[in-house]
Amino acid sequence: MELTQVCAAGVEGVDGYPVTVEVSRATPGRGVGRTTMVGLPDVAVRESIDRVTTALFAGGFSHSPSDHLVVNLAPADRRKEGPAFDLAIALGLLATVPENGVRLPASCLFAAELALDGSLRPVRGVLAMAQAAREAGCTRIMVAPEDADEAALMEDIIVHAPENLRQAVLWLQNGLAKAPRVARRDLDEGAPADHLDLSDVRGQDQAKRALTIAAAGGHNLLFIGPPGSGKTMLARRLPGILPPLSHEQALEVTRIHSVAGLHDGRRGLHRQRPFxxxxxxxxxxxxxxxxxxxxxxxxSLAHHGVIFLDELPEFPRRVLEHLRQPLEDGQLTISRAAGRLRFPSRCMLVAAMNPCPCGYLGHPVRACVDSADAIHRYRAHISGPLLDRIDCHLEVPAQPPEQVHAARPGPSSEEVRAQVRAARQGMLDRQGCANGDLVGRALQRHASPDQAGRELLHQAINELGLSHRAHDRILRVSRTIADLERSPSISIDHVSEAIGYRLLDRSSL
Ligand SMILES: Nc1ncnc2c1ncn2[C@@H]1O[C@H](COP(=O)(O)OP(=O)(O)OP(=O)(O)O)[C@@H](O)[C@H]1O
Ligand SMILES: [Mg+2]
Incomplete structure (x- = not known):
């Protein structure tokens, strides 16, 4: 009986983990062979045997149909899913026949699907798998050509990307040290295609100011206003003013999008903050x-970026409630029999809504036609605890047309981005994170207002009946307002402006 072992990888949550593919081949001498697959494979993995045997045949490799094959995917207690084990299984099968001369180095991890003609196909989560390879002590990874640039983002890993199984086998027969390797390319994603500029929005200075503060500190934001006042327009201009991602953050974002099957491996690193x-x-x-x-x-797809919920009350309340934990903790954990899955979700929540179902409550000219009951039901879609997690809620009022035309365009996205970037850098230098992520002792240490500011905050908390969470959120926003002015201390003016962004706590509008 011949036995071989090949390194492969699975993905759980957004993390890769090493899987050893063991293949044993026994020749019973007579009868028809059978193939057994063990180690919690899903349907796509079980179907792998059919793809692999057809690909082997297409590649001109001999196959003994009377052999008994056992394919084991270890560790056996974790569910294996998807077609990413195809290449490792095919090579494992070939290596059990010594005449094939296939040497499988333990230092290389294999991650690709096989097409029936033997060509290698891309799979989800290659970056997570390359990371798992490095953590498992591998120095090489073999992937499909479409996944090569993504795998090459991982440092200290040599990437091989053969076109098909035949080429992979040839390279392994001659030794991988001599095989072509993929060079890392510093791909530039360029500016987003739909670059929208903040100067397109006329007037609405207070909303633009809140957008700037939220972008600088990473705070959650809710715009409330009548139809056509520019809420959606403003929110869609947020990506253009956000600070850049660090290299580590960009790797994390790329990894998550790749696991979700939304990343084109040839695009390199995901450098834009997600929206x-x-x-x-x-x-x-x-x-x-x-x-x-x-x-x-x-x-999670919005991790390090923005999740925008337009028309917030249209989302079913029970769906919105699920946001509470990931918004608070910056990650969602799901418990499974074989451990916990982690989904990072450190993102800004930006939402927009009308003040009432007809949209015109508080409008200077048009009358609202809704009953108090209808308004109540509409608002009830957004629970208190969810609202409590939103740092700034403010009105985006209707503007008369003559006011819109007379308004100056205001600063461009580029100018605002420079301001935001400087403020964010100041936060990172001081405390290593954005103000929106300040918690516990670090929050106390870096975001304590002066005496007058403290008194105003206490007064507001008492008068408006705000929660401790709201108190902390006001402090964080005050810190960002001070940072935008490059002020080391937080004054009463900063606190007062932050309290001003608590519209729904202050009025019944
Ligand atoms: N302040 C503004 N400056 C320039 N154009 C504006 C402004 N506000 C609204 N508009 C114009 O009105 C259109 C509608 O704006 P937008 O979609 O942002 O409204 P909204 O507040 O989201 O409304 P709704 O509540 O109906 O979703 C925009 O596409 C734009 O053409
Ligand atoms: Mg809108």
Whole structure:
């Protein structure tokens, strides 16, 4: 009996983990052979045997149909899913026949699907797998050509990307040290195609100011206003003013999008902060992730970026409630029999809504036609705890047309981005994170207002009946307002402006 072992990788949550593919071949001498696959494979993995044997045949490799094959994917207690084990299984099968001369180095991990003609196909989560390879002590990874640039983002790993199984076998027969390797390319994603400029929005200076503060500190934001006042327009201009991603953050974002099958491996690193705008028909699993084969949801796809919920009350309340934990903790954890899955979700929540179902409550000219009851039901879609997690809620009022035309365009996205970037850098230099992520002792240490500021805050907390969470959020926003002015201390003016962004706490509008 011949036995071989090949390194491969699975993905759980957004993390890769090493899998050893063991193949044993026994020749019973007579009868028809059978293939058994063990180690918690899903349907796609079980179907792998058919793809692999056809690909072997297409590659001109001999196959003994009377042999008994056992393919084991270890560790056996974790579910294996998807077609990414194809290449490792095919090479394992070939290596059990010594005449094939296939040497499988333990230092190389194999991750690709096989097409029936033997060519290598891309798979989800290659960056996570390359990371798993490095953590498992591998120095090489073999992937499909479409995945080569993505795998090469991982430092200290040599990437090989053969076109097909024949070429892979040839390279292994001659030794991988001599095989072609993929050079890392510093791909530039360029500016987003739909670059929208903040100067397109006329007037609405207070909303623009809040957008700037939220972008600088990474705070959550809710715009409330009548139809056509510019809420959606403003929110869509947020990506253009956000500070750049660090290299580590860009790697994390790329990894998550790749696991979700949304990253084109040839695009290199995901350098733009994500901006996700799910429709209100999104399911709870679609929004926060999970499911029977857990995948990242919209909040994870928005990690280090923005999740924008336009028309917030249109989202079912029970779906919105799922946002509470990931918004608070910056990650969603799902417990499984074989451990916990982690889905990072450190993102800004930006939302927009009308003040009432007809949209015109508080409008200077048009009358609202809704009953108090209808307004109440509309608002009830957004629970208190969810609202409590939103740092700034403010009105985006209707502007008369003559006012819109007379208004100056205001600063461009580029000018605002420079301001935001400087403020964010100051935060990182001081405390290593954005103000929106300040917690516990670090929050106390870096975001304590002066005496007058403290008194004003206490007064507001008492008068408005605000929670401790709201208190902390006001402090964080005050810190960002001070940072935008490069002020080391937080004054009463900074605190007062931050309290001003608590519209729904201050009025019944
Ligand atoms: N301040 C503004 N400056 C320039 N154009 C504006 C402004 N506000 C609104 N508009 C114009 O009105 C259109 C509608 O704006 P937008 O979609 O942002 O409204 P909204 O507040 O999201 O409304 P709704 O509540 O109906 O979703 C924009 O596409 C734009 O053409
Ligand atoms: Mg809108």
């Amino acid at each position: 996700r705008a799910p429709h209100h028909s999104v399911s709870a699993v679609g929004l926060v992730g999970g499911g029977s084969t857990p995948r990242p949801g919209e909040v």
